[in-house]
Amino acid sequence: MAADLFHLGWFLGNSFGVHGWNQLWGGTSGEDWSHPDLHVDLAKAAERACFDFVLLEDSVFVPDNYGSSMDFYLKRALRAPKNDPLPLVPLMAQATSRLGLVPTISTSFYPPYLLARLIATLDLMSKGRVGCNFVTSTAERAAQNFGLDTHLEHDLRYEMAAEFVEVVLELWSSWDADAIVMDRERGMFVDPAKVRKIDFKGQFFSSRGPLNTARPPQGQPVLVQAGNSPQGQDFAAKRMDAVLCAVSTVEEMKAFRTTMRKKVAAAGRDPDSCKVMYVATPTIGESDEEAWERVRRRQAHRKAAPELALAQMGSLTDIDFSVFDIDAPIGELTTNGQQGTLKRFLKQGATLREIAQNYKYSYEELVGTPDKVAGQMAALMEEVGGDGFVFTGNLTRRYIAEITDGLVPALQRRGAVRRAYEHQHFRDNLLGF
Ligand SMILES: Cc1cc2nc3c(=O)[nH]c(=O)nc-3n(C[C@H](O)[C@H](O)[C@H](O)COP(=O)(O)O)c2cc1C
Structure with a gap:
């Protein structure tokens, strides 16, 4: 595969929440917000366009920040109501065969054993196509939903997150890849010599292990993170396979990538083993x-x-x-x-x-016809040297089509992105170039 290809993902902000209920081209998204159809359509389109992954955002609170009231948010369906996105994963996996799927999980509130088991289960079910976006959860209201009066301190949350990931990795390794022998003659499904406890005892978490499901097909499902602070970047540098970077200028992209690659190298890893992907919201038209x-x-x-x-x-x-x-x-x-x-x-x-x-959450300077935007993206990658983009923006079927049926074919004609998947596993596709 050519070395100058870049990767594509979709960051689905507001995840399994309400999309486009009062917008042009929203269709029945308002009425159907709690049904999985739009998400399954997104997954199929993303796979048709050979995306690496779709990432499902999550948060676990009803905001009441603006005006110290929930009113502003509830009236506009901003971040609530929102379903748990995890049940979407098997449905999206069932509708696809190569696309990576990345649900979000809070390292501050989820028990690591349950997370390791959940992601291993999903990886087994999807034949090696799952990842996990590790977030520390940032809202006081989220902390209060889990019994805390006030949230843990920002940097401490990242220390916990780092240990959380270590427990999860050890649990995934508590079964060897060849532990399931299914030897009918010897009456042995699992070889007990290939499964062991981990006896993890850390500062924040302990777990005896082993996991009570088998090793995930990828060995290590893909680890993703999107922290922006120095502590967030340190956390990512240690273990993550991909880091998502929401910035709005080319200078910020360059600075983020330079820092991230230095930190990954300082952690003793090959900088190319941690993909830096920029969050982008293109505006596409039939004419510029x-x-x-x-x-x-x-x-x-x-x-x-x-x-x-x-x-x-x-x-x-x-x-x-x-x-x-x-x-x-x-x-x-x-x-x-x-x-x-x-x-x-x-x-x-x-x-x-x-x-x-x-206000720009992501990079918004990609404007024009599909071919024009494809050229801008290719030029940007040349200048910044990143590993690719994750698209975000208000989710409608029109927007999905603009990206996957308009922009991506234009990128493919330029030889900038893949035309076919090379591997079964998400990890191999992501780290393949
Ligand atoms: C693309 C992207 C996706 C993110 N997804 C989530 C999410 O699903 N849930 C969440 O609580 N935070 C999410 N975040 C927030 C980050 O985890 C992180 O808290 C934020 O970027 C600020 O970084 P810092 O905490 O290191 O300052 C996301 C951030 C970005 C850029």
């Missing part, structure tokens, strides 16, 4: 003019409703932005929530109004 018109409409909408961006950012950073004067200089703020995200948010303007108007 049409695409730019869509950008202008989006900007006008942001200008008319700055509170939407402020409420969204509030739920990520655990800050009530409604208490500040929207037109006064905002200065420095601190949080125990998403620190990297807050830092980036504050850089986008001097006042909250400016920040809300400029």
Whole structure:
């Protein structure tokens, strides 16, 4: 496979929540929000386009940051209602045969044994196509749903996350790959010599082991992370196979990649063994003019409703932005929530109004016809040298088609992305180039 190919993924923000209920092209997504059809359609389309993976976001709280009330969020179906995304994984796996599937799990609230078993089960069910996005969960309200009065401190959460991953890895290794011998003559399904306890005793977690299901087909399902703070990057550098990076400028991409590769090397690993992928939201049109018109409409909408961006950012950073004067200089703020995200948010303007108007969660400078955007992406990879992109944006079937049936074929014609999967396992496809 050519060395200059890059990888593609889809970051499904708001996951198994409500998508496009009041938008053009939303179809029946409002009525059908709790059914898996849209997600299965996304999985099939992503596989047709030979994506590496679809990542399913998750959060475990109803936000009440903006105006110290749940009203703003519930009225607009922002982050609630939201189903648990894990049950989507087998359904999406059943509808595909090569696509990687990455559910999100909280290292602060999920017991590592259950997580190791769940992901191993899914990896066995999908024949080696599952990964896991490890998040520390950042909201005070999430912590309170799990019995804490106040959330664990940001850096401590990452220390716990690192140990969490070690337990999980040991549990996955508690069965040898050839432990299941299914020897009918000797009456032996499992060779007991190939299964052992782990007796893990750490600072935060203990687990005796072994796992009570077999070793996952990938050995190690794909480990993904998206932390932005120095602690988040350190955590990723140690073990992760892919890191997702949400930045809005080329300079930020370069800086993130340089830092990440240094940290991976310092952890004693080959920097190429940890893929850095940028979160992108392209705007595609039948003509460049049409695409730019869509950008202008989006900007006008942001200008008319700055509170939407402020409420969204509030739920990520655990800050009530409604208490500040929207037109006064905002200065420095601190949080125990998403620190990297807050830092980036504050850089986008001097006042909250400016920040809300400029607000970009991901890289949005990809605008034009499918071929134009394909050229921009290829040029970007050349300049920055990253490993690929994960698309995000409001989920409608139209947007899925724009990306998978419009943009990806244009990328394939340029020889920038794969036209066929080479391997059965997600890990092998991701690390194959
Ligand atoms: C692409 C992407 C996906 C993420 N998915 C989730 C998620 O599903 N659930 C969650 O609680 N946090 C999610 N996060 C937040 C990160 O885990 C992390 O908290 C955030 O980037 C801030 O980094 P920091 O905590 O190191 O400051 C995501 C971030 C990015 C960029």
